[in-house]
Amino acid sequence: MIITIANTVIIVSGISGFLAFLLVLAEKFFANYGECKIDINGKKELVIEGGSSLLASLNENKIFLASACGGRGSCGFCKCTVKSGGGPLLPTEKPFLNSQEINKGVRLACQIKVKEDLQIEIPEEIFNIRKFKAEVSQIRNFTYDIKELTLKLIEPNEIDFKAGQYVQLEAPPYEKSKHSVTRAYSIASSPLHKDYIQLIIRRVPDGICTTYIFDYLQQGDNINFTGPFGDFIIRDTQSDMLFVAGGSGKAPIKSMLEYLQNQGSKRRMIYMFGARTKDDLYLTEEFRELEEKLADFTYVPVLSKPKEGTDWQGKTGYIPPYFPEYIKDPQNTEAYLCGSPGMIAAVKKGLLENGVSEDKIYYDSF
Numbered sequence: 001m002i003i004t005i006a007n008t009v010i011i012v013s014g015i016s017g018f019l020a021f022l023l024v025l026a027e028k029f030f031a032n033y034g035e036c037k038i039d040i041n042g043k044k045e046l047v048i049e050g051g052s053s054l055l056a057s058l059n060e061n062k063i064f065l066a067s068a069c070g071g072r073g074s075c076g077f078c079k080c081t082v083k084s085g086g087g088p089l090l091p092t093e094k095p096f097l098n099s100q101e102i103n104k105g106v107r108l109a110c111q112i113k114v115k116e117d118l119q120i121e122i123p124e125e126i127f128n129i130r131k132f133k134a135e136v137s138q139i140r141n142f143t144y145d146i147k148e149l150t151l152k153l154i155e156p157n158e159i160d161f162k163a164g165q166y167v168q169l170e171a172p173p174y175e176k177s178k179h180s181v182t183r184a185y186s187i188a189s190s191p192l193h194k195d196y197i198q199l200i201i202r203r204v205p206d207g208i209c210t211t212y213i214f215d216y217l218q219q220g221d222n223i224n225f226t227g228p229f230g231d232f233i234i235r236d237t238q239s240d241m242l243f244v245a246g247g248s249g250k251a252p253i254k255s256m257l258e259y260l261q262n263q264g265s266k267r268r269m270i271y272m273f274g275a276r277t278k279d280d281l282y283l284t285e286e287f288r289e290l291e292e293k294l295a296d297f298t299y300v301p302v303l304s305k306p307k308e309g310t311d312w313q314g315k316t317g318y319i320p321p322y323f324p325e326y327i328k329d330p331q332n333t334e335a336y337l338c339g340s341p342g343m344i345a346a347v348k349k350g351l352l353e354n355g356v357s358e359d360k361i362y363y364d365s366f
């Protein structure tokens with residue numbers, strides 16, 4: 001009896017799977033949606049061949065929505081408001097949208113397939129985001145798994161961005177990846193340098209883009225990116241600033257501090273950088289020099305797992321227990337955090353426990 005039920009389940013699942021497969025094939029090879037119009041903000045109209053995602057269709061027309069995961073539906077960055085023509089909300093979109101957004105018609109552009117005319121709304125500043133071609137003019141190794149890339153702009157030859165923003169780098173197809181992929185990287189250089197940008201990139205084992213960067217990309221190669229994106233930027237106040245970062249999260253903070261130095265900022269600034277061992281520290285000398293150049297800046301590297309027998313004299317353990325020592329006036333402190341989601345959650349909890357207001361805690365997590 002049990003064997004008969006099991007066999008029936010296997011046969012039914014097999015038939016359903018086969019039918020679903022046929023549907024996908026039919027959709028891929030036979031579906032023809034013809035020309036579709038995309039009305040943007042009631043001001044601009046695109047006429048495109050239906051069948052691609054809304055994100056890809058916009059990209060082809062040089063309208064670049066943020067899409068840190070490259071359209072895989074895992075970052076939730078590619079939001080836009082769809083007034084008509086987007087079809088039903090998909091289960092893949094729901095985890096990224098709150099009820100207010102769902103009621104307003106906010107959708108993930110990478111998940112919508114253009115099958116009919118669409119009316120959408122996007123923020124006006126998206127029209128300023130451009131695609132850049134650049135040359136890799138320098139590659140520097142910072143640690144065993146962190147590199148800095150300097151990208152000299154070719155076309156356009158200048159970029160305007162705010163310290164803390166990021167770009168989306170395009171890794172072309174290569175031996176280990178059949179398709180080009182796009183990934184987000186924070187700009188590490190100062191916005192005052194408009195003819196190049198620097199990125200600080202940590203290798204992710206087996207990661208598509210970072211394997212390309214670490215094992216294939218060479219000085220002198222050309223590479224494309226879009227940007228600038230993001231609102232992890234310096235708030236224009238006179239409040240104290242507490243920066244906390246780990247790993248490659250140093251990138252946007254470096255850009256912010258170099259910008260603040262150039263502006264002659266007198267704000268009180270503390271930068272706590274979390275690393276496991278001394279081997280994970282980098283740019284230490286540069287940040288020590290910034291202590292001299294900025295009016296009121298302290299750099300505090302903290303090692304969570306210093307190797308036994310090393311001559312480390314600095315702070316050890318986790319960062320939050322040191323907050324009472326460094327946060328003088330919690331109500332007048334802005335916190336800028338960049339690191340892994342786990343690190344951001346732990347640091348945010350520590351900041352709230354030490355009296356920093358939630359609305360003054362800004363972060364990029366990756």
Ligand SMILES: Cc1cc2nc3c(=O)[nH]c(=O)nc-3n(C[C@H](O)[C@H](O)[C@H](O)COP(=O)(O)OP(=O)(O)OC[C@H]3O[C@@H](n4cnc5c(N)ncnc54)[C@H](O)[C@@H]3O)c2cc1C
Pocket residue numbers: 068075166181183184185186187200201202203204205206207208209210211230248249251252364365366
């Ligand atoms: C706004 C923003 C800014 C960013 N800025 C930077 C930056 O300045 N420097 C930088 O190095 N990265 C940055 N990232 C992360 C970067 O975009 C990529 O996610 C990362 O480089 C991995 O890409 P990949 O193609 O090599 O790995 P993928 O092929 O995408 O991933 C391979 C596998 O590794 C896992 N994985 C992905 N990312 C990580 C990770 N960070 N740690 C551990 N496992 C991971 C995935 O779940 C997957 O299983 C940023 C991300 C965002 C959203």
Ligand code: FES
Pocket residue numbers: 066067068069070071072073074075076077078108109110111
């Ligand atoms: S591009 Fe990442 S979710 Fe759409």
